[in-house]
Amino acid sequence: MAKELKLMKGNEAIAHAMIASGTDGYFGYPITPQSEVMETLMAEKPWETTGMVVLQAESELASINMVYGGAATGKKVATSSSSPGISLMQEGLTYLAGAEIPCVIMNAMRGGPGLGTIQPAQSDYFQSVKGGGHGDYQLYTIAPSSVQEMYDFVFDAWDIAFKYRNPVLILTDGAIGQCMEKCYVREFVPRWTEEERRKNAPWGTWGKPAGRGHNIITSLELDSARQEVFNEKLQRKYREMEEKEVRFEALNCEDADYIFVAYGTSARIAMKSMELARAKGLKVGLLRLITLFPFPKKEIARLAAKVKGMLCVEMSAGQMIEDVKLAAECKIPIEHYGRFGGIIPTPEEVLEAMENKIIK
Amino acid sequence: MANLDIVKPENLVYTKTKVLTDATMHYCPGCGHGTAHRIIAEVIDELGIQDKTIGVSPVGCSVMAYNYFDVDFQEAAHGRAPAVATAIKRLNPDCYVFTYQGDGDLAAIGTAETIHACNRGENITMVFINNGIYGMTGGQMAPTTLLGMKTATTPYGRDQKLNGWPFQVTELLAELPGTYYVTRQSVHTPANVRKAKAALKKAFENQKLEKGVSFVEIVSSCNSGWKMTPVQANKWMEENMFPKYPLGDIKVDGEIVKK
Amino acid sequence: MTEEIIIAGFGGQGVLSMGKILAYSGVMEDKEVCWMPSYGPEQRGGTANVTVIVSDERICSPIISKYDTAIVLNQQSLDKFEKSVKPGGLLIYDPNGITHAPTRKDINIYKIAATQKAQEMGISKVFNMVVLGGFLKLKPIVGSEFIHKGLEKSLPARHHNLIPQNEEAIELGKGLIEAVQVL
Numbered sequence: 001m002a003k004e005l006k007l008m009k010g011n012e013a014i015a016h017a018m019i020a021s022g023t024d025g026y027f028g029y030p031i032t033p034q035s036e037v038m039e040t041l042m043a044e045k046p047w048e049t050t051g052m053v054v055l056q057a058e059s060e061l062a063s064i065n066m067v068y069g070g071a072a073t074g075k076k077v078a079t080s081s082s083s084p085g086i087s088l089m090q091e092g093l094t095y096l097a098g099a100e101i102p103c104v105i106m107n108a109m110r111g112g113p114g115l116g117t118i119q120p121a122q123s124d125y126f127q128s129v130k131g132g133g134h135g136d137y138q139l140y141t142i143a144p145s146s147v148q149e150m151y152d153f154v155f156d157a158w159d160i161a162f163k164y165r166n167p168v169l170i171l172t173d174g175a176i177g178q179c180m181e182k183c184y185v186r187e188f189v190p191r192w193t194e195e196e197r198r199k200n201a202p203w204g205t206w207g208k209p210a211g212r213g214h215n216i217i218t219s220l221e222l223d224s225a226r227q228e229v230f231n232e233k234l235q236r237k238y239r240e241m242e243e244k245e246v247r248f249e250a251l252n253c254e255d256a257d258y259i260f261v262a263y264g265t266s267a268r269i270a271m272k273s274m275e276l277a278r279a280k281g282l283k284v285g286l287l288r289l290i291t292l293f294p295f296p297k298k299e300i301a302r303l304a305a306k307v308k309g310m311l312c313v314e315m316s317a318g319q320m321i322e323d324v325k326l327a328a329e330c331k332i333p334i335e336h337y338g339r340f341g342g343i344i345p346t347p348e349e350v351l352e353a354m355e356n357k358i359i360k
Numbered sequence: 361m362a363n364l365d366i367v368k369p370e371n372l373v374y375t376k377t378k379v380l381t382d383a384t385m386h387y388c389p390g391c392g393h394g395t396a397h398r399i400i401a402e403v404i405d406e407l408g409i410q411d412k413t414i415g416v417s418p419v420g421c422s423v424m425a426y427n428y429f430d431v432d433f434q435e436a437a438h439g440r441a442p443a444v445a446t447a448i449k450r451l452n453p454d455c456y457v458f459t460y461q462g463d464g465d466l467a468a469i470g471t472a473e474t475i476h477a478c479n480r481g482e483n484i485t486m487v488f489i490n491n492g493i494y495g496m497t498g499g500q501m502a503p504t505t506l507l508g509m510k511t512a513t514t515p516y517g518r519d520q521k522l523n524g525w526p527f528q529v530t531e532l533l534a535e536l537p538g539t540y541y542v543t544r545q546s547v548h549t550p551a552n553v554r555k556a557k558a559a560l561k562k563a564f565e566n567q568k569l570e571k572g573v574s575f576v577e578i579v580s581s582c583n584s585g586w587k588m589t590p591v592q593a594n595k596w597m598e599e600n601m602f603p604k605y606p607l608g609d610i611k612v613d614g615e616i617v618k619k
Numbered sequence: 620m621t622e623e624i625i626i627a628g629f630g631g632q633g634v635l636s637m638g639k640i641l642a643y644s645g646v647m648e649d650k651e652v653c654w655m656p657s658y659g660p661e662q663r664g665g666t667a668n669v670t671v672i673v674s675d676e677r678i679c680s681p682i683i684s685k686y687d688t689a690i691v692l693n694q695q696s697l698d699k700f701e702k703s704v705k706p707g708g709l710l711i712y713d714p715n716g717i718t719h720a721p722t723r724k725d726i727n728i729y730k731i732a733a734t735q736k737a738q739e740m741g742i743s744k745v746f747n748m749v750v751l752g753g754f755l756k757l758k759p760i761v762g763s764e765f766i767h768k769g770l771e772k773s774l775p776a777r778h779h780n781l782i783p784q785n786e787e788a789i790e791l792g793k794g795l796i797e798a799v800q801v802l
Contacts, residue, residue, distance in 0.1 A: 007643045007652065007772065025451050053450045058476035062443040065436065065473070069416070069444030070451045072434050077447065095437050179681045180639065180654035182646040205432035205448075207412045207455050214381075216426045218435035265682070272679035346684040 003187045010150040010176040013183050014080060014106055015040035017154035018052070022189040023104075024075035025053040027066035029085060032118040033174035034108035037080045050191055060085040064092030064105075071096070071103040072217040074197045074204025076158055080106035082174070083124050084115060086132075093167060094133030097234075098219030102161035102201075104154065105139075106170040108177040109315075111342035119342025120174035120265060125319035128171050129293040136231055138238045139169040140245065141292040143263040147181035149290075155186070160245060162200055164237055171292060173315065175265040175344060238294075247290035248299055252278070256285030258358055259303055261324050262313040263289040265344065270313045272347035277354065284354065292320070297327040304328035309358035313350055314338040333358060379405045383427045390590025392580030393421060395547040396489060397428050399557040400458070403564055404431065413456045414448050416441040418465035421495040425460050439470020442477030445484045456567050458485040463502040464494050467529040474529070481538030481572035485563045488530065488575065491582040492601060499585040503527035506604055511585070526604055530577045534611040540572035542611040546579045548594045552607070559609075571614060579605045620675045622760050623683055625700050627657075627668035628692030633747030636773065637690075638669035641751060644761040644769025645673040655681040666695050673760050690754055692734075694718060707802065711754055721799075728800040729757060736795055737788075745781075745788035752792020763789075 008016065015037045018026055028038045038056060046052035053070075057063035063079050070077035081089060086107045096103060107128070111121035126132075128141050140160050144150045150172060157168040192200060208214045221227040252274060253259060260270035267288040277284035287303060287310075289296055304310070309332050312321040318336035325334050337353035339345045379401035387393045404413050410431055417425040419438035426433030436444040441459040449457040466474050466488050477484070493511055494500040500513040506526050508517040518526070534542040541563055545556035556578060563574035579601050583593035610618050624641075628634045638654050645652040653672040670686075672678050688709040689700040697712055698719070704710050706725045714720075715734035733749040742749075755761070761769070766789065770782045 005646055005649070007639070007646045007654070025447060027447060053447075055446070055450060057443065058472055061440070062446075062473055062476065065440035065443035066447035068436070068440070068447075069434060070447030072444075073414070073448055073452055075451050077451070091437055092440075099435075175655070175681060178656055180642060180652075181678075181681075182652055205414050205434055206452060207414060208430070208432045209411050214426075214430050215432045216435070217433070218426060220423060220435055269680040269682055272683070275679055344682045346682065347680050348684060 004185050006183050006185055007180050008147060008183050009036055009178060009180050010144070010147045010172065011036035011108065011178070012040045013147045013151040014154060014170070015044070016185060017151040018078055019044060019046045019050055020186055020188050021155045021158055022050070022076060022191040023052055023078055023158075024191055025055075025070045025077040026079065027055050027057050027063040027070070027077070028079050029057050029060045029063050029081065031060075031082045031085045033110060033120070034080050034082050034106070034177050036177070037106065050188065052191065060088040061091070064089040064096075067103050067105070068092055068096055068099070068101060071101045072099065072204065073206050074201025076104075076192070078104040078106070080108070082108045083110050083112050083121070086124065086127070090127070090133040093139065094135050094137055095219050096167045097133075097137035097139065098135060099217050100165040101167065101217065102165050103167050104157045104161060104170065105167060106172065109171065109173040111340060117342035118174065120344055121315045121340055121342055122173055122264060122266060123316040123319065123340055124171070125292065125314070125316060128169055129295070129323075137234060138241075138293050139167050140164065140241060140294075141169045141171050142247070143171045143290060143292055144176060145264050145267045145288060147176070147179065147183050150176060151183050151185065155189075164241060165203070166237065171264070173265050242294040242297075245291060246294045246296050246298070248296040249288040249290060250299065250303075251286040251288065253285035253287060253303060255283055257283040257308050258285070258354060259307050259310045260284065260286045260313055260350070260354065261289065261300070261310050261320070262286070263292060263320070266313040266315055266338075269345060269347050269350055273350040273354065276347060276351050282359065289320070295323050295327065297323075300324055300327035301329065304331045307332065309333040309335075311350075311354045311358050312336045313345070315344060316340050377401045377405045379410050379430050380428055381430045385428055386424065387421065388584045390581065390583040390593060391421070392491070392547045392578060393489065395553060396487070396556070396578050396580070397425065399547070399553060400460075400487065400560055401429060403557060403561045404456075406561070407456075407564055409456045409564070412454065413458070414452065416445045416448070416457070416459045418459070418461040419496075420462040420465050422460055422462060422489065423496065439465050439468070440473055441465065442470065442473040442482070442484075442486065446477050446480070446482050449482055449484050453483075456485070456564055458487060458564070460487045461489070462495070463488070463490045463492065463504040467503040467527050471529075474533070475536070478533045478536045478573045478575070479538045481540070483567050483570050484573060485560075485567060486573055486575045487560070488577040489580050490577055490605060491580045491585070492526075493582050493585040495582045495585050503529070504605070506600055528605070530575065530605075530610060533573075533575055534616060538572045539575055539611060540569070540614050541566055541574040543575070543609045544577040544579060544605060544607050546597070546602075546607055548581065548597065577605070579607065620760065621678075622673045622688065622758060623686050624671045624673075624688045624690065625668060625686045625703065626671065626690045627666055627696035627700055630667045632667070632692050634667045634692065635669050637747040637751050638671045640748075640766070640769050640773045641673070641761065642671050643772045644766045647768035647772065648761055648765040650675060650761070651678045653678045653681045666693065666699070668696065668700075688754065688758065690750060692750065697721060709757060711750070711757075711796070713750065724800075725802070726800075727802055729753070729796050730799050731792060731796045733792060733795065736791070742784070742788060745785050748785045748788035749792035749795065752789035753796035755789065756793040756796050
């Protein structure tokens with residue numbers, strides 16, 4: 001599978017993975033700190049090689065609706081943005097979820113609220129997994145914590161998106177987007193042939209052949225009874241994801257007395273804090289969340305039954321901690337440590353928080 | 361008993377095109393949407409492109425246009441149809457893609473998407489139904505509402521100082537280099553229906569040329585929203601709407617023909 | 620082996636590209652690497668800096684506050700990062716424009732007069748490679764054959780004719796670095 005080893009930025013990895021994973025189209029709008037995604041795509045000119053379409057839209061509102069239009073024809077269509085742009089896309093995201101359109105969206109989070117800062121943050125957790133747009137819907141939300149995962153998760157995202165007919169959000173931040181690490185790039189997966197598109201997306205609007213009814217992509221259902229039945233179907237889909245698609249990485253958790261819970265950049269920092277703690281003889285582990293929806297509830301509940309406390313590390317005022325506490329059912333002390341507004345905590349201060357708030 | 365059992369084939373002079381479904385339209389009696397749908401469907405049928413056509417419906421009265429056209433269809437968020445159609449066409453360049461939007465959708469909430477799709481010169485057909493009012497929502501002011509015209513949100517008539525000017529969006533779009541054919545039609549008389557259909561046919565055929573947007577405005581009445589009978593509404597439209605929104609071609613084959 | 624390095628200087632001194640060439644060389648030797656440009660408040664004050672981590676093991680945090688080595692190329696960077704060197708660690712500085720020399724007693728300190736030498740030789744464009752050479756002399760964390768490959772990967776193909784000049788600059792730096800304080 002691995003083809004070549006390269007050094008690249010997280011944002012560049014997203015772009016290269018899109019081309020290599022047979023993505024048919026990318027529609028975006030520049031915003032710091034993820035503009036390298038479109039810049040890389042434009043420089044690579046994939047329309048000359050794989051036939052992938054790349055277009056700079058007039059706004060994030062337009063780009064997410066271009067994703068809607070293109071993806072609703074059964075093609076693999078993606079976009080990327082950062083927090084303020086993702087806010088603008090919320091209308092499109094709820095329509096995509098409501099119309100059950102598979103697609104991939106990357107959010108390189110930056111500090112808010114409002115225009116905020118261009119520095120890394122993780123304060124869009126609520127927006128990502130608690131709706132953001134209106135209505136009862138979920139985005140499959142996956143959080144890479146390395147450049148390699150930025151690359152690999154694009155491939156995984158397409159599998160999930162089409163398996164469940166659901167949008168997939170790759171939730172990352174400016175730090176992972178801007179840092180360079182080594183990355184194994186894969187052999188190109190060819191874009192789907194016409195036959196493959198029709199087989200993989202029989203619901204797609206590509207032109208009604210004689211002998212089949214017209215395919216309609218819509219999120220409108222004026223009959224409340226039918227809308228409720230549809231919502232129940234969506235909920236069954238989300239429960240199935242919770243059953244089958246949860247991902248996390250547990251490091252040193254089996255003998256741990258205390259555990260850091262974190263995702264993305266915070267998990268990387270907490271990993272270093274864990275290393276520092278172990279050097280001091282403290283039995284500290286790390287539960288790195290990879291999927292944020294579906295949330296790794298069962299693993300948190302399992303660990304809550306055996307450790308003495310957990311510290312949630314987030315570059316926010318404390319958002320993910322709400323789900324950690326719910327999953328742990330308040331059986332053990334669970335505290336939050338975070339910096340926000342674009343400030344990244346150091347491993348030392350994270351360890352100090354563990355010692356002061358949890359170990360005591 | 362089906363119609364054909366009553367009407368003998370030798371006497372049949374008029375029938376529904378197969379590109380329309382059997383669904384009963386929800387439009388008010390006297391509304392232009394039904395006629396506009398029908399002639400678009402006839403054009404699709406006559407061009408033999410039913411299996412290659414993808415439509416995009418708006419938010420507004422024609423939100424459920426997808427139920428009436430027997431072609432693949434997408435329902436877009438309010439105002440976003442041109443963005444949606446942009447991607448459909450770019451990813452499926454062999455398909456015929458058309459948007460169908462009202463005045464609020466195309467010229468208010470979706471102005472940016474409209475202008476930029478036209479400015480990029482997307483190879484799509486855009487159909488714009490202008491009846492000067494928000495029908496679906498219950499008769500509120502549209503960007504194309506005439507000065508002095510009473511609506512639910514301009515109960516004393518549209519006042520320029522309060523509400524701005526009626527928006528001649530079609531003339532504005534004609535100025536953009538990305539539009540190739542821009543015309544304004546109506547469907548309130550048989551003669552106008554024939555002209556509108558010819559314009560739509562040209563607008564669909566143009567997609568093969570890859571020269572940009574073909575834009576067909578259809579000035580239409582909304583007798584429910586205007587609180588008139590259908591006959592009164594058509595007369596009012598001729599006397600009041602047409603002077604502000606005059607019928608005829610504005611840009612043909614990339615050249616402005618009427619200022 | 621894990622080496623955590625901060626490289627800091629003025630914008631335009633080639634700080635980011637020096638870091639990238641070092642990181643890419645590490646990749647070529649199949650080491651784990653991380654290259655993280657300046658972020659947050661670190662960005663203020665007209666300095667450009669980059670963290671480079673090269674390791675035989677999985678790298679934890681790309682964001683660190685203590686470094687094995689600090690390579691500082693102006694006074695602001697020296698003021699900012701001298702205190703961030705781990706005890707027993709290494710500080711390398713270019714004396715050009717330095718008015719307040721480093722004062723710590725618990726670290727190894729070296730200086731490399733790369734700015735002056737590069738100007739004398741008319742090779743200012745590869746000034747950063749002279750500095751890199753000085754570092755590699757003290758800490759040969761990447762083999763020279765991999766530095767060659769790293770240069771090939773980092774530089775666009777149209778600049779590959781400049782690789783020998785870059786490598787000469789690295790060799791020059793190895794001879795130019797001098798001890799100020801060795802523990």
